[in-house]
Amino acid sequence: MALRAEYEIGCDVLPLVNVAEAVPDAGIDLAINPGMNERPRFTARVTGTDETVVAVEAEFERTPFVDEYTLVEHTDDASRYTILPGTSLEEQLGDHLDDLADLRALYEVPIHVERIHATPAGWIQRARFADRAAFDDLREFWQRNVSFRLHRLTHIGGDADERFGDDSGNDLTDAQLAAVRTAYELGYFEIPRRASLKDVANELDISASSCSERLRRAQTHLFEIHVEGTNRQRQSLLKTPHD
Structure with a gap:
Protein backbone atom coordinates (compact mmCIF):
# COMPACT_ATOMS: atom_id res chain seq x y z
CA MET A 1 0.00 0.00 0.00
CA ALA A 2 1.25 3.49 -0.86
CA LEU A 3 2.54 5.70 1.95
CA ARG A 4 3.38 9.33 2.58
CA ALA A 5 6.25 10.12 4.95
CA GLU A 6 7.59 13.32 6.46
CA TYR A 7 11.09 12.97 7.85
CA GLU A 8 14.24 14.88 8.70
CA ILE A 9 17.70 14.08 7.33
CA GLY A 10 20.42 15.49 9.58
CA CYS A 11 23.28 16.23 7.19
CA ASP A 12 24.88 19.67 6.99
CA VAL A 13 26.49 19.08 3.58
CA LEU A 14 23.19 18.64 1.74
CA PRO A 15 22.62 21.36 -0.86
CA LEU A 16 21.72 24.83 0.50
CA VAL A 17 21.84 23.75 4.15
CA ASN A 18 24.71 26.23 4.58
CA VAL A 19 22.50 28.96 3.11
CA ALA A 20 19.70 28.11 5.56
CA GLU A 21 22.24 28.27 8.38
CA ALA A 22 23.58 31.64 7.24
CA VAL A 23 20.08 33.13 6.81
CA PRO A 24 17.93 31.36 9.44
CA ASP A 25 14.98 33.72 8.89
CA ALA A 26 14.55 32.49 5.32
CA GLY A 27 12.20 29.73 4.28
CA ILE A 28 13.93 27.67 1.59
CA ASP A 29 12.00 24.94 -0.22
CA LEU A 30 13.69 22.95 -2.96
CA ALA A 31 12.74 20.75 -5.86
CA ILE A 32 15.10 18.57 -7.87
CA ASN A 33 14.49 18.09 -11.57
CA PRO A 34 13.70 14.48 -12.49
CA GLY A 35 16.68 12.16 -12.37
CA MET A 36 19.63 12.03 -10.00
CA ASN A 37 22.35 13.02 -12.44
CA GLU A 38 25.74 14.21 -11.29
CA ARG A 39 24.52 17.81 -11.38
CA PRO A 40 20.70 17.85 -11.33
CA ARG A 41 19.11 21.27 -11.73
CA PHE A 42 17.34 22.62 -8.64
CA THR A 43 14.41 24.96 -8.15
CA ALA A 44 14.36 27.03 -4.95
CA ARG A 45 11.41 28.87 -3.41
CA VAL A 46 12.55 31.47 -0.89
CA THR A 47 10.21 33.24 1.55
CA GLY A 48 10.96 36.11 3.89
CA THR A 49 11.33 39.87 3.90
CA ASP A 50 13.02 41.68 1.03
CA GLU A 51 16.14 41.96 3.19
CA THR A 52 16.05 38.22 3.83
CA VAL A 53 15.77 37.43 0.14
CA VAL A 54 18.71 39.72 -0.62
CA ALA A 55 20.74 37.93 2.05
CA VAL A 56 19.88 34.55 0.52
CA GLU A 57 21.01 35.75 -2.91
CA ALA A 58 24.28 36.91 -1.35
CA GLU A 59 24.77 33.39 0.04
CA PHE A 60 23.99 31.93 -3.39
CA GLU A 61 26.96 33.96 -4.62
CA ARG A 62 29.22 32.56 -1.89
CA THR A 63 28.37 28.88 -1.73
CA PRO A 64 30.31 26.55 -4.05
CA PHE A 65 27.16 24.52 -4.62
CA VAL A 66 25.56 27.29 -6.70
CA ASP A 67 27.23 27.85 -10.07
CA GLU A 68 24.42 29.90 -11.59
CA TYR A 69 21.06 31.03 -10.25
CA THR A 70 18.25 32.77 -12.07
CA LEU A 71 15.35 34.64 -10.51
CA VAL A 72 12.29 33.24 -12.26
CA GLU A 73 9.54 34.97 -10.30
CA HIS A 74 9.25 37.44 -7.44
CA THR A 75 5.95 38.02 -5.68
CA ASP A 76 4.89 39.33 -2.29
CA ASP A 77 4.83 35.74 -1.03
CA ALA A 78 8.03 34.24 -2.43
CA SER A 79 10.92 34.41 -4.86
CA ARG A 80 11.58 31.46 -7.15
CA TYR A 81 14.96 30.56 -8.60
CA THR A 82 16.47 27.95 -10.85
CA ILE A 83 19.89 26.79 -9.69
CA LEU A 84 22.59 25.12 -11.74
CA PRO A 85 24.90 23.31 -9.31
CA GLY A 86 28.58 24.14 -9.23
CA THR A 87 29.48 20.82 -7.60
CA SER A 88 28.61 17.25 -8.46
CA LEU A 89 26.90 14.81 -6.12
CA GLU A 90 30.27 13.12 -5.62
CA GLU A 91 31.92 16.41 -4.64
CA GLN A 92 29.02 17.46 -2.42
CA LEU A 93 28.22 14.22 -0.64
CA GLY A 94 30.85 11.63 -1.53
CA ASP A 95 32.85 11.91 1.68
CA HIS A 96 29.74 11.58 3.84
CA LEU A 97 27.80 8.72 2.22
CA ASP A 98 28.89 5.12 1.78
CA ASP A 99 27.37 4.56 -1.66
CA LEU A 100 26.13 7.26 -4.04
CA ALA A 101 24.76 4.58 -6.36
CA ASP A 102 22.41 3.52 -3.57
CA LEU A 103 21.29 7.14 -3.17
CA ARG A 104 20.50 7.51 -6.86
CA ALA A 105 18.59 4.23 -6.88
CA LEU A 106 16.54 5.23 -3.84
CA TYR A 107 15.26 8.41 -5.43
CA GLU A 108 14.08 6.72 -8.56
CA VAL A 109 10.70 4.98 -8.60
CA PRO A 110 8.96 3.98 -6.33
CA ILE A 111 9.60 7.28 -4.50
CA HIS A 112 8.22 10.71 -5.34
CA VAL A 113 9.60 13.60 -3.28
CA GLU A 114 6.88 16.20 -2.81
CA ARG A 115 8.82 18.74 -0.77
CA ILE A 116 12.35 19.46 0.43
CA HIS A 117 12.78 22.12 3.10
CA ALA A 118 16.36 23.19 3.84
CA THR A 119 17.15 23.85 7.50
CA PRO A 120 20.42 24.78 9.26
CA ALA A 121 20.82 21.11 10.21
CA GLY A 122 19.74 19.28 7.05
CA TRP A 123 16.65 18.62 4.97
CA ILE A 124 13.04 17.98 5.94
CA GLN A 125 11.39 15.97 3.20
CA ARG A 126 7.86 14.90 2.40
CA ALA A 127 7.66 12.01 -0.04
CA ARG A 128 5.34 9.34 -1.38
CA PHE A 129 6.39 5.69 -1.42
CA ALA A 130 4.92 2.85 -3.44
CA ASP A 131 5.07 0.54 -0.42
CA ARG A 132 6.60 0.04 3.01
CA ALA A 133 9.70 -1.64 1.58
CA ALA A 134 10.59 1.49 -0.41
CA PHE A 135 10.34 3.63 2.71
CA ASP A 136 12.37 1.20 4.81
CA ASP A 137 15.12 1.13 2.18
CA LEU A 138 15.38 4.92 2.24
CA ARG A 139 15.31 5.14 6.02
CA GLU A 140 17.97 2.44 6.43
CA PHE A 141 20.23 4.22 3.93
CA TRP A 142 20.10 7.54 5.77
CA GLN A 143 20.35 5.93 9.21
CA ARG A 144 23.46 4.13 8.00
CA ASN A 145 25.07 7.40 6.95
CA VAL A 146 23.66 10.32 8.97
CA SER A 147 20.82 10.98 11.41
CA PHE A 148 17.22 10.32 10.41
CA ARG A 149 14.09 11.35 12.28
CA LEU A 150 10.61 10.36 11.21
CA HIS A 151 7.95 13.02 11.68
CA ARG A 152 4.90 11.27 10.27
CA LEU A 153 4.02 8.15 8.28
CA THR A 154 0.54 7.68 6.82
CA HIS A 155 -1.43 5.65 4.33
CA ILE A 156 -2.34 7.32 1.05
CA GLY A 157 -6.01 6.88 0.24
CA GLY A 158 -9.27 7.04 2.10
CA ASP A 159 -7.51 6.59 5.45
CA ALA A 160 -4.67 8.99 4.66
CA ASP A 161 -5.07 10.81 7.97
CA GLU A 162 -4.45 7.65 9.99
CA ARG A 163 -0.93 6.82 11.17
CA PHE A 164 0.58 3.94 9.28
CA GLY A 165 0.05 0.45 10.63
CA ASP A 166 -1.33 -2.86 9.45
CA ASP A 167 -4.70 -4.20 10.53
CA SER A 168 -3.23 -5.66 13.70
CA GLY A 169 -1.75 -2.33 14.71
Whole structure:
Protein backbone atom coordinates (compact mmCIF):
# COMPACT_ATOMS: atom_id res chain seq x y z
CA MET A 1 0.00 0.00 0.00
CA ALA A 2 1.25 3.49 -0.86
CA LEU A 3 2.54 5.70 1.95
CA ARG A 4 3.38 9.33 2.58
CA ALA A 5 6.25 10.12 4.95
CA GLU A 6 7.59 13.32 6.46
CA TYR A 7 11.09 12.97 7.85
CA GLU A 8 14.24 14.88 8.70
CA ILE A 9 17.70 14.08 7.33
CA GLY A 10 20.42 15.49 9.58
CA CYS A 11 23.28 16.23 7.19
CA ASP A 12 24.88 19.67 6.99
CA VAL A 13 26.49 19.08 3.58
CA LEU A 14 23.19 18.64 1.74
CA PRO A 15 22.62 21.36 -0.86
CA LEU A 16 21.72 24.83 0.50
CA VAL A 17 21.84 23.75 4.15
CA ASN A 18 24.71 26.23 4.58
CA VAL A 19 22.50 28.96 3.11
CA ALA A 20 19.70 28.11 5.56
CA GLU A 21 22.24 28.27 8.38
CA ALA A 22 23.58 31.64 7.24
CA VAL A 23 20.08 33.13 6.81
CA PRO A 24 17.93 31.36 9.44
CA ASP A 25 14.98 33.72 8.89
CA ALA A 26 14.55 32.49 5.32
CA GLY A 27 12.20 29.73 4.28
CA ILE A 28 13.93 27.67 1.59
CA ASP A 29 12.00 24.94 -0.22
CA LEU A 30 13.69 22.95 -2.96
CA ALA A 31 12.74 20.75 -5.86
CA ILE A 32 15.10 18.57 -7.87
CA ASN A 33 14.49 18.09 -11.57
CA PRO A 34 13.70 14.48 -12.49
CA GLY A 35 16.68 12.16 -12.37
CA MET A 36 19.63 12.03 -10.00
CA ASN A 37 22.35 13.02 -12.44
CA GLU A 38 25.74 14.21 -11.29
CA ARG A 39 24.52 17.81 -11.38
CA PRO A 40 20.70 17.85 -11.33
CA ARG A 41 19.11 21.27 -11.73
CA PHE A 42 17.34 22.62 -8.64
CA THR A 43 14.41 24.96 -8.15
CA ALA A 44 14.36 27.03 -4.95
CA ARG A 45 11.41 28.87 -3.41
CA VAL A 46 12.55 31.47 -0.89
CA THR A 47 10.21 33.24 1.55
CA GLY A 48 10.96 36.11 3.89
CA THR A 49 11.33 39.87 3.90
CA ASP A 50 13.02 41.68 1.03
CA GLU A 51 16.14 41.96 3.19
CA THR A 52 16.05 38.22 3.83
CA VAL A 53 15.77 37.43 0.14
CA VAL A 54 18.71 39.72 -0.62
CA ALA A 55 20.74 37.93 2.05
CA VAL A 56 19.88 34.55 0.52
CA GLU A 57 21.01 35.75 -2.91
CA ALA A 58 24.28 36.91 -1.35
CA GLU A 59 24.77 33.39 0.04
CA PHE A 60 23.99 31.93 -3.39
CA GLU A 61 26.96 33.96 -4.62
CA ARG A 62 29.22 32.56 -1.89
CA THR A 63 28.37 28.88 -1.73
CA PRO A 64 30.31 26.55 -4.05
CA PHE A 65 27.16 24.52 -4.62
CA VAL A 66 25.56 27.29 -6.70
CA ASP A 67 27.23 27.85 -10.07
CA GLU A 68 24.42 29.90 -11.59
CA TYR A 69 21.06 31.03 -10.25
CA THR A 70 18.25 32.77 -12.07
CA LEU A 71 15.35 34.64 -10.51
CA VAL A 72 12.29 33.24 -12.26
CA GLU A 73 9.54 34.97 -10.30
CA HIS A 74 9.25 37.44 -7.44
CA THR A 75 5.95 38.02 -5.68
CA ASP A 76 4.89 39.33 -2.29
CA ASP A 77 4.83 35.74 -1.03
CA ALA A 78 8.03 34.24 -2.43
CA SER A 79 10.92 34.41 -4.86
CA ARG A 80 11.58 31.46 -7.15
CA TYR A 81 14.96 30.56 -8.60
CA THR A 82 16.47 27.95 -10.85
CA ILE A 83 19.89 26.79 -9.69
CA LEU A 84 22.59 25.12 -11.74
CA PRO A 85 24.90 23.31 -9.31
CA GLY A 86 28.58 24.14 -9.23
CA THR A 87 29.48 20.82 -7.60
CA SER A 88 28.61 17.25 -8.46
CA LEU A 89 26.90 14.81 -6.12
CA GLU A 90 30.27 13.12 -5.62
CA GLU A 91 31.92 16.41 -4.64
CA GLN A 92 29.02 17.46 -2.42
CA LEU A 93 28.22 14.22 -0.64
CA GLY A 94 30.85 11.63 -1.53
CA ASP A 95 32.85 11.91 1.68
CA HIS A 96 29.74 11.58 3.84
CA LEU A 97 27.80 8.72 2.22
CA ASP A 98 28.89 5.12 1.78
CA ASP A 99 27.37 4.56 -1.66
CA LEU A 100 26.13 7.26 -4.04
CA ALA A 101 24.76 4.58 -6.36
CA ASP A 102 22.41 3.52 -3.57
CA LEU A 103 21.29 7.14 -3.17
CA ARG A 104 20.50 7.51 -6.86
CA ALA A 105 18.59 4.23 -6.88
CA LEU A 106 16.54 5.23 -3.84
CA TYR A 107 15.26 8.41 -5.43
CA GLU A 108 14.08 6.72 -8.56
CA VAL A 109 10.70 4.98 -8.60
CA PRO A 110 8.96 3.98 -6.33
CA ILE A 111 9.60 7.28 -4.50
CA HIS A 112 8.22 10.71 -5.34
CA VAL A 113 9.60 13.60 -3.28
CA GLU A 114 6.88 16.20 -2.81
CA ARG A 115 8.82 18.74 -0.77
CA ILE A 116 12.35 19.46 0.43
CA HIS A 117 12.78 22.12 3.10
CA ALA A 118 16.36 23.19 3.84
CA THR A 119 17.15 23.85 7.50
CA PRO A 120 20.42 24.78 9.26
CA ALA A 121 20.82 21.11 10.21
CA GLY A 122 19.74 19.28 7.05
CA TRP A 123 16.65 18.62 4.97
CA ILE A 124 13.04 17.98 5.94
CA GLN A 125 11.39 15.97 3.20
CA ARG A 126 7.86 14.90 2.40
CA ALA A 127 7.66 12.01 -0.04
CA ARG A 128 5.34 9.34 -1.38
CA PHE A 129 6.39 5.69 -1.42
CA ALA A 130 4.92 2.85 -3.44
CA ASP A 131 5.07 0.54 -0.42
CA ARG A 132 6.60 0.04 3.01
CA ALA A 133 9.70 -1.64 1.58
CA ALA A 134 10.59 1.49 -0.41
CA PHE A 135 10.34 3.63 2.71
CA ASP A 136 12.37 1.20 4.81
CA ASP A 137 15.12 1.13 2.18
CA LEU A 138 15.38 4.92 2.24
CA ARG A 139 15.31 5.14 6.02
CA GLU A 140 17.97 2.44 6.43
CA PHE A 141 20.23 4.22 3.93
CA TRP A 142 20.10 7.54 5.77
CA GLN A 143 20.35 5.93 9.21
CA ARG A 144 23.46 4.13 8.00
CA ASN A 145 25.07 7.40 6.95
CA VAL A 146 23.66 10.32 8.97
CA SER A 147 20.82 10.98 11.41
CA PHE A 148 17.22 10.32 10.41
CA ARG A 149 14.09 11.35 12.28
CA LEU A 150 10.61 10.36 11.21
CA HIS A 151 7.95 13.02 11.68
CA ARG A 152 4.90 11.27 10.27
CA LEU A 153 4.02 8.15 8.28
CA THR A 154 0.54 7.68 6.82
CA HIS A 155 -1.43 5.65 4.33
CA ILE A 156 -2.34 7.32 1.05
CA GLY A 157 -6.01 6.88 0.24
CA GLY A 158 -9.27 7.04 2.10
CA ASP A 159 -7.51 6.59 5.45
CA ALA A 160 -4.67 8.99 4.66
CA ASP A 161 -5.07 10.81 7.97
CA GLU A 162 -4.45 7.65 9.99
CA ARG A 163 -0.93 6.82 11.17
CA PHE A 164 0.58 3.94 9.28
CA GLY A 165 0.05 0.45 10.63
CA ASP A 166 -1.33 -2.86 9.45
CA ASP A 167 -4.70 -4.20 10.53
CA SER A 168 -3.23 -5.66 13.70
CA GLY A 169 -1.75 -2.33 14.71
CA ASN A 170 1.91 -3.35 14.49
CA ASP A 171 4.44 -1.48 12.37
CA LEU A 172 7.31 -3.97 12.66
CA THR A 173 8.89 -6.54 10.39
CA ASP A 174 8.05 -10.16 11.13
CA ALA A 175 11.51 -10.71 12.66
CA GLN A 176 11.23 -7.62 14.86
CA LEU A 177 7.72 -8.54 15.98
CA ALA A 178 8.87 -12.07 16.86
CA ALA A 179 11.77 -10.69 18.89
CA VAL A 180 9.57 -8.23 20.79
CA ARG A 181 6.85 -10.80 21.45
CA THR A 182 9.35 -13.41 22.64
CA ALA A 183 11.14 -10.90 24.86
CA TYR A 184 7.81 -9.86 26.37
CA GLU A 185 6.63 -13.42 26.97
CA LEU A 186 9.93 -14.38 28.64
CA GLY A 187 9.84 -11.34 30.91
CA TYR A 188 12.74 -9.43 29.35
CA PHE A 189 10.91 -6.11 29.68
CA GLU A 190 9.77 -6.66 33.27
CA ILE A 191 11.34 -4.88 36.26
CA PRO A 192 13.31 -6.72 37.46
CA ARG A 193 13.94 -8.77 34.33
CA ARG A 194 12.98 -12.44 34.41
CA ALA A 195 15.00 -13.23 31.27
CA SER A 196 18.31 -12.12 29.80
CA LEU A 197 19.10 -11.09 26.23
CA LYS A 198 20.78 -14.48 25.79
CA ASP A 199 17.57 -16.22 26.90
CA VAL A 200 15.59 -14.37 24.25
CA ALA A 201 18.23 -15.06 21.58
CA ASN A 202 18.26 -18.77 22.42
CA GLU A 203 14.48 -18.94 22.14
CA LEU A 204 14.69 -17.31 18.69
CA ASP A 205 17.71 -19.45 17.72
CA ILE A 206 19.79 -16.40 16.79
CA SER A 207 22.90 -14.78 18.22
CA ALA A 208 22.65 -12.37 21.14
CA SER A 209 24.01 -9.54 18.95
CA SER A 210 21.35 -10.16 16.28
CA CYS A 211 18.66 -10.29 18.94
CA SER A 212 19.87 -7.03 20.47
CA GLU A 213 19.83 -5.32 17.06
CA ARG A 214 16.28 -6.49 16.31
CA LEU A 215 15.00 -5.27 19.65
CA ARG A 216 16.74 -1.90 19.30
CA ARG A 217 15.41 -1.41 15.77
CA ALA A 218 11.91 -2.34 16.91
CA GLN A 219 12.05 0.04 19.89
CA THR A 220 13.38 2.87 17.72
CA HIS A 221 10.67 2.30 15.14
CA LEU A 222 7.88 2.21 17.70
CA PHE A 223 9.19 5.41 19.28
CA GLU A 224 9.30 7.15 15.90
CA ILE A 225 5.77 6.13 15.00
CA HIS A 226 3.94 6.46 18.30
CA VAL A 227 5.86 9.13 20.21
CA GLU A 228 8.09 11.23 18.03
CA GLY A 229 5.62 11.25 15.14
CA THR A 230 2.84 12.47 17.41
CA ASN A 231 5.00 15.27 18.81
CA ARG A 232 6.02 16.39 15.34
CA GLN A 233 2.46 16.29 14.12
CA ARG A 234 1.36 18.54 16.96
CA GLN A 235 4.15 20.98 16.29
CA SER A 236 3.22 21.06 12.60
CA LEU A 237 6.79 21.54 11.46
CA LEU A 238 5.82 20.66 7.94
CA LYS A 239 3.10 22.79 6.48
CA THR A 240 1.79 22.55 2.95
CA PRO A 241 3.50 25.32 0.96
CA HIS A 242 1.28 27.91 -0.65
CA ASP A 243 2.05 28.69 -4.28
